[in-house]
Amino acid sequence: MTHAIETICLARVNSYLLAGDDGYVLVDTGKPEKREALDARLTSAGCGPGDLKLIVITHGDYDHAGNAAFLREKHGCTIAMHRSDAGRVMKADWRLGMKPKPDKFPLVFRVASLFIRPGWFETFRPNLYLEDEQKLGDFGVDATVLHLPGHTRGSIGVLTSAGDLFCGDLMDSMMGRPSLQFFINDMKQARASLARLRELEIGTVYPGHGRPFTMAQVKERRSG
Numbered sequence: 221m222t223h224a225i226e227t228i229c230l231a232r233v234n235s236y237l238l239a240g241d242d243g244y245v246l247v248d249t250g251k252p253e254k255r256e257a258l259d260a261r262l263t264s265a266g267c268g269p270g271d272l273k274l275i276v277i278t279h280g281d282y283d284h285a286g287n288a289a290f291l292r293e294k295h296g297c298t299i300a301m302h303r304s305d306a307g308r309v310m311k312a313d314w315r316l317g318m319k320p321k322p323d324k325f326p327l328v329f330r331v332a333s334l335f336i337r338p339g340w341f342e343t344f345r346p347n348l349y350l351e352d353e354q355k356l357g358d359f360g361v362d363a364t365v366l367h368l369p370g371h372t373r374g375s376i377g378v379l380t381s382a383g384d385l386f387c388g389d390l391m392d393s394m395m396g397r398p399s400l401q402f403f404i405n406d407m408k409q410a411r412a413s414l415a416r417l418r419e420l421e422i423g424t425v426y427p428g429h430g431r432p433f434t435m436a437q438v439k440e441r442r443s444g
């Protein structure tokens with residue numbers, strides 16, 4: 221079954237709205253600074269108050285979790301994510317569960333991070349902890365959760381039965397073609413996650429940052 225996908229790109233962060241059988245599922249929620257714009261986009265897509273059934277947070281970074289608490293309040297929906305990243309959104313502590321020194325964090329981004337700190341967002345407690353291979357049918361979408369650690373320990377993806385993958389920040393296409401994200405907490409985990417994806421039936425990949433790409437493009441590249 222195919223679900224219509226609305227891409228909402230605000231401040232270079234993507235959220236994806238999936239039309240389900242009875243309401244909507246939102247994958248990631250963007251930065252709190254873009255709350256009004258996000259809210260307007262959801263409304264214009266037909267997702268009015270109460271229509272959002274589920275928010276899936278691919279990982280506990282502020283640019284993905286920043287509007288989850290607000291949207292839950294408005295729609296009365298469930299917030300679901302992996303347990304391993306939950307402490308990061310409950311405490312708004314982006315270092316929690318991370319290595320003291322991430323495996324991949326190029327100098328230019330490290331320097332930039334000294335000046336651009338993750339912003340404030342409302343902390344929240346997820347309603348539901350998602351496991352690897354968990355089905356989302358109860359929320360009206362024909363999709364499966366994949367635990368894809370690497371960027372963070374609790375990073376997950378959502379794979380629809382139509383072969384659309386929402387990969388969070390495991391990969392992006394900010395440099396014009398798909399690659400592993402610039403920030404990888406654990407490279408061994410990230411490579412294992414990528415290897416697993418290569419074996420699955422995946423058509424299009426929708427990243428947390430950048431434009432969609434195909435899994436065939438990923439396979440053309442020997443490494444991320």
Ligand SMILES: [Zn+2]
Nearest residue numbers: 281283389428
């Ligand atoms: Zn991100």
